[in-house]
Amino acid sequence: DAKTTQPPSMDCAEGRAANLPCNHSTISGNEYVYWYRQIHSQGPQYIIHGLKNNETNEMASLIITEDRKSSTLILPHATLRDTAVYYCIVRVANAGGTSYGKLTFGQGTILTVHP
Amino acid sequence: EPEVTQTPSHQVTQMGQEVILRCVPISNHLYFYWYRQILGQKVEFLVSFYNNEISEKSEIFDDQFSVERPDGSNFTLKIRSTKLEDSAMYFCASSEALRQGKNIQYFGAGTRLSVL
Numbered sequence: 001d002a003k004t005t006q007p008p009s010m011d012c013a014e015g016r017a018a019n020l021p022c023n024h025s026t027i028s029g030n031e032y033v034y035w036y037r038q039i040h041s042q043g044p045q046y047i048i049h050g051l052k053n054n055e056t057n058e059m060a061s062l063i064i065t066e067d068r069k070s071s072t073l074i075l076p077h078a079t080l081r082d083t084a085v086y087y088c089i090v091r092v093a094n095a096g097g098t099s100y101g102k103l104t105f106g107q108g109t110i111l112t113v114h115p
Numbered sequence: 116e117p118e119v120t121q122t123p124s125h126q127v128t129q130m131g132q133e134v135i136l137r138c139v140p141i142s143n144h145l146y147f148y149w150y151r152q153i154l155g156q157k158v159e160f161l162v163s164f165y166n167n168e169i170s171e172k173s174e175i176f177d178d179q180f181s182v183e184r185p186d187g188s189n190f191t192l193k194i195r196s197t198k199l200e201d202s203a204m205y206f207c208a209s210s211e212a213l214r215q216g217k218n219i220q221y222f223g224a225g226t227r228l229s230v231l
Contacts, residue, residue, distance in 0.1 A: 043119070043206050043222030044158060075163060087158075101163035101171055101210075103220060 003042040004088045012082075018075040020109050022088030025069040030094050031093040033064060034103070035073045044087065044105070049075065078113045085110050117141040119223035121207050127229045128197055133225030136192045147190045149182065149221060150178040150198070158206065164190065193218045197230045204228075 005023040010020040034049040087108040150162040208220040
């Protein structure tokens with residue numbers, strides 16, 4: 001799986017959008033970008049994933065650049081409960097769209113949302 | 116909302132003892148995983164399990180570790196003879212399938228293992 005690079009920490013004011021960047025310059029055509037977060041040593045929580053189109057769900061939006069070498073996770077209105085470590089993970093899928101099991105976590109970005 | 120359940124939340128054991136960590140995956144899920152996280156370090160993959168056999172394991176998952184699905188609901192991780200360095204949070208995860216849209220892994224809250 002391709003390597004990802006994230007800033008070690010970021011701050012965000014409550015109510016503002018949090019934009020978390022991720023570089024995955026060696027990503028290949030069959031690799032998806034996944035985002036998880038971990039709140040205070042709880043189990044990792046799935047947020048969103050995408051291949052090349054931008055994606056949005058009830059938690060966040062994922063913007064993937066056209067060359068797919070980087071992406072940004074957007075939490076549109078951050079709250080104090082969004083304070084967590086955010087992981088960007090690249091995961092291979094075969095031609096049939098099957099992704100093989102393991103998730104490879106890096107150090108992630110510690111997002112601190114302050115009042 | 117369905118969730119992955121892990122018990123116990125905290126397990127304390129003496130070095131050299133056997134421990135079994137238990138997980139109840141989401142009911143219609145077919146793929147099961149164990150990860151661990153040593154305090155202050157990354158979440159690390161240990162093993163994946165499907166159709167009653169291991170499908171992938173990491174170099175951490177040596178002969179001291181084993182996994183089992185003893186019945187239709189439980190998924191267990193056994194450490195035969197615990198070492199101090201086995202102290203960590205152990206997370207169980209499950210996914211419905213491997214194809215896109217069904218391969219999201221959902222994690223339990225974890226079991227904190229403390230080896231004294």
